[in-house]
Amino acid sequence: MHVLILGGTTEARRLAELLAAGHSAGLRVTNSLAGRVSAPGTLPGETRVGGFGGAGGLAAWLREHAVDLLVDATHPFAAAITRNAADAAATAGVPLLVLRRPGWRRAEGDVWHDAGSLAEAAALLPDLAARRVFLTTGRMGLAAFAPLTDPWFLVRSVDAPEGPCPPRTEVLTDRGPFTLAGERELLRRHRIDVLVTKDSGGAATAPKLTAAREAGLPVIVVRRPPVPEGVPVVADPERAARWVSEAHPGLPEIR
Known part of the structure; x- marks a missing residue:
């Protein structure tokens, strides 16, 4: 077989x-x-x-x-x-x-905003007055955020991104699993005020959601197809x- x-x-x-x-x-x-x-x-x-x-x-x-x-x-x-x-x-x-x-489930204290696509997620950022965004949607599809010239983006992906990126972008290449302590420090060090992620599910990358919840940060969650x-x-x-x-x-x- x-x-x-x-x-x-x-x-x-x-x-x-x-x-x-x-x-x-x-x-x-x-x-x-x-x-x-x-x-x-x-x-x-x-x-x-x-x-x-x-x-x-x-x-x-x-x-x-x-x-x-x-x-x-x-x-x-x-x-x-x-x-x-x-x-x-x-x-x-x-x-x-x-x-x-x-997929991930909301917990008490989460401030989640649902989006049906990366384009919808990008459109929500101005409404949230985002200044420093932690973008964990992968290295592809960043073109949806490229027109946003005001926010600063920290983009984390396994490999370097491809295609257009926002003009104010710092790239962090890293692979999970990630620890809660590490995610807390990353949010603090980069002064993140909004997290954007796909609903990938699983435990390897979930600590960022806990860290955002603890910090009271809004999270834009892109729904899975x-x-x-x-x-x-x-x-x-x-x-x-x-x-x-x-x-x-x-x-x-x-x-």
């Missing part, structure tokens, strides 16, 4: 690790990475890097490489990849499962691994 994992996330890596024990039971695992992050590290199983050329290209790859199961474990905001995966799976007749970590209708979704790698094991009874039991 051949399983293709569309990965690049912590959850995708954990799923590959859980399935690695099934190699001796006739399970083949291929990890697909978009190639947007340098030095992604070694993964259990086979690895391919690069795009497929849209839904049609992915469907052709599924057929050519005899893929039996497809797991989309990409970032919650990789909406185009998820749409392509749904279309390709339907075309190729391959079962698809989406693995998505749960929906999963295509009818596609099954699980919230953790263990459930995804059990989904695979149910289709391949020869696998060791996964708890």
Whole structure:
């Protein structure tokens, strides 16, 4: 049985690790990475890097490489990849499962402002009288904030940003997990008055939300795009691994 994992996330890596024990039971695992992050590290199983050329290209790859199961474990905001995966799976007749970590939930004391897109988030900043903004939406899509000439931005991403950026920008390249103490110090040192983030979910980058809550700072949270209708979704790698094991009874039991 051949399983293709569309990965690049912590959850995708954990799923590959859980399935690695099934190699001796006739399970083949291929990890697909978009190639947007340098030095992604070694993964259990086979690895391919690069795009497929849209839904049609992915469907052709599924057929050519005899893929039996497809797991989309990409970032919650990789909406185009998820749409392509749904279309390709339907075309190729391959079962698809989406693995998505749960989104963040408001806690008492949070001052959150919802936005449907990066453009909406940028439009909210003048209303909040933002002067010093901590922008943690990734290295892509910063063009939405480029027209804002008054605020100063601290942009944190794993790799250096691409494309247009706001004129007053400092870039911090760093990779989580981040600590609460570190996030508190970062907000204090840079005198941040507004945090902008995507609802990525997970524990690795959540301490910034706690630090902002403690400091009474407003947080603009960009809502994640929906999963295509009818596609099954699980919230953790263990459930995804059990989904695979149910289709391949020869696998060791996964708890």
